[in-house]
Amino acid sequence: xxxxxxxxxxxxxxxxxxxxxxxxxxxxxxxxxxxxxxxxxxxxxxxxxxxxxxxxxxxxxxxxxxxxxxxxxxxxxxxxxxxxxxxxxxxxxxxxxxxxxxxxxxxxxxxxxxxxxxxxxxxxxxxxxxxxxxxxxxxxxxxxxxxxxxxxxxxxxxxxxxxxxxxxxxxxxxxxxxxxxxxxxxxxxxxxxxxxxxxxxxxxxxxxxxxxxxxxxxxxxxxxxxxxxxxxxxxxxxxxxxxxxxxxxxxxxxxxxxxxxxxxxxxxxxxxxxxxxxxxxxxxxxxxxxxxxxxxxxxxxxxxxxxxxxxxxxxxxxxxxxxxxxxxxxxxxxxxxxx
Numbered sequence: 001x002x003x004x005x006x007x008x009x010x011x012x013x014x015x016x017x018x019x020x021x022x023x024x025x026x027x028x029x030x031x032x033x034x035x036x037x038x039x040x041x042x043x044x045x046x047x048x049x050x051x052x053x054x055x056x057x058x059x060x061x062x063x064x065x066x067x068x069x070x071x072x073x074x075x076x077x078x079x080x081x082x083x084x085x086x087x088x089x090x091x092x093x094x095x096x097x098x099x100x101x102x103x104x105x106x107x108x109x110x111x112x113x114x115x116x117x118x119x120x121x122x123x124x125x126x127x128x129x130x131x132x133x134x135x136x137x138x139x140x141x142x143x144x145x146x147x148x149x150x151x152x153x154x155x156x157x158x159x160x161x162x163x164x165x166x167x168x169x170x171x172x173x174x175x176x177x178x179x180x181x182x183x184x185x186x187x188x189x190x191x192x193x194x195x196x197x198x199x200x201x202x203x204x205x206x207x208x209x210x211x212x213x214x215x216x217x218x219x220x221x222x223x224x225x226x227x228x229x230x231x232x233x234x235x236x237x238x239x240x241x242x243x244x245x246x247x248x249x250x251x252x253x254x255x256x257x258x259x260x261x262x263x264x265x266x267x268x269x270x271x272x273x274x275x276x277x278x279x280x281x282x283x284x285x286x287x288x289x290x291x292x293x294x295x296x297x298x299x300x301x302x303x304x305x306x307x308x309x310x311x312x313x314x315x316x317x318x319x320x321x322x323x324x325x326x327x328x329x330x331x332x333x334x335x336x337x338x339x
Contacts, residue, residue, distance in 0.1 A: 013173070018105075069087050069253065106146040112154060113220020115333045116161040117200040119181070120228065121221045132157050169217040170315055174322035175210055179203045190215065193323055204228060208291055212322055213230065213238070213309025216336075226339060227313065233266075233286035233339055237311035240281045240293055241271060242302040243258055250300055278305065313339055 033230055105127070113124035127133060133142050147154055154161050171181065171193065178189045181202050190203055194217065202226045204216040218224060227234055231289045257267045266287045274280035294304045310316060314335040320326065328336070 004195060008252075037258055057136070061336055078194050079136055084252075093262050100304070106148050108156070109114060109135070109140060109145045110143065112147060112163075113156065113161065114224070115163055115219075116149075117221075118156055118161060118220030119163045119221070120203055120204075120224045122225065122228075123202075127156065133178075134158065161223060164219055166326040167197070167199060167201060167218060168220065168336075169194070169197070169201065169325050170317060170320065170321040170328055170332075171213055171215045171325035172317075172322050173207050173215045175212050178209055179205070179207045179215065190217070193325065202253070205288060206290070208294075211254050211309070212235045212306040213307075214312045214315060214317065214320070215309075216315065217325070223337060227336070228288075234313045236285050236288065236309060236313070237281045237309070238293060239306075239308045239310055240283050240304055241278055241306040242297050242298070242304055243278055244302060245272070245275070245277075246281075246300065246302050254296065258291075260289075260296050260299060265296065279283065 014175040021299050032120070058105055068150070105117050109128060110121050110243060112129065113119070118124055119127065128143060129141055131139050133140050134149050134153075135145070136195070149163060171190065173190055173193075176188065178187045178200050180189050181191055183189050187209070191201075194201060199219055201217045201219050202224075203219060207213060207215055226232055239241040251270045254270050255267055258265045266285075268286070269284040273280055273282040285292065289295075297304050310318070315328070315332060317326075
């Protein structure tokens, strides 16, 4: 046990004012470098607390768990800020090619395939993702890949493609045909009606197996993308025979936007084309949901017995017989490309 310091007069340094609780002049004072930051508790007579004049201006005095005073070092404002770690580049989207500046003559691969009459641009994107496309012998599965159709060798299922002259055909589809290029169930498709037509064409839009009417066939993928896009709202006119005459308020509900399977359909225009117990209605749509007309009339108790499309955008031909087709005139091509 330490002996208490002898009582006697205390002397303060010449440059500092005396402060209560300082050690006696006879006791040696440790230097600042040798003084521990947090030591054991001192006795009441021998402990010394630094005065406010000795504390750093930018620091704050705190006590340790043992009760001894300690000092918090001042913050060095001149210290340079820590360098931030460089951000990592975002991971490329799945199925997307790395972004590179396009070179002269190069086009997106799906656009090249659509222009060659392979299929619509959207369908060509799926063909690429399926790994069926090769560029200069290498399989490409990334969307947005660019190629030069004049220099690069592009194949689909190892068959070289060739840019074909655009063709536009208007067909009157009869019943009993599927509006696809191929059918997994072995049913006849509209392609069987195009005998003697060179090149590869595909249908734009849909008409179900039991429906008939006008159908556009083309190898112009860019135009097909516009005509099938719901944002363009290309009008399509149908003659529909339904069971019993719908009430006027029901027709107004269709025109305001019918709620079908939890989704609000776009407004359509309906008028009675031929009266009777089972009347013919003239229906104009600006969207093409799967079997939309049949489903919406069946939902209100007026099932459809016959459906025929009589106009597709600006295209109409009442003299074209079921199963027949013809090439579009230059005026019709210009009209449909202006949509």
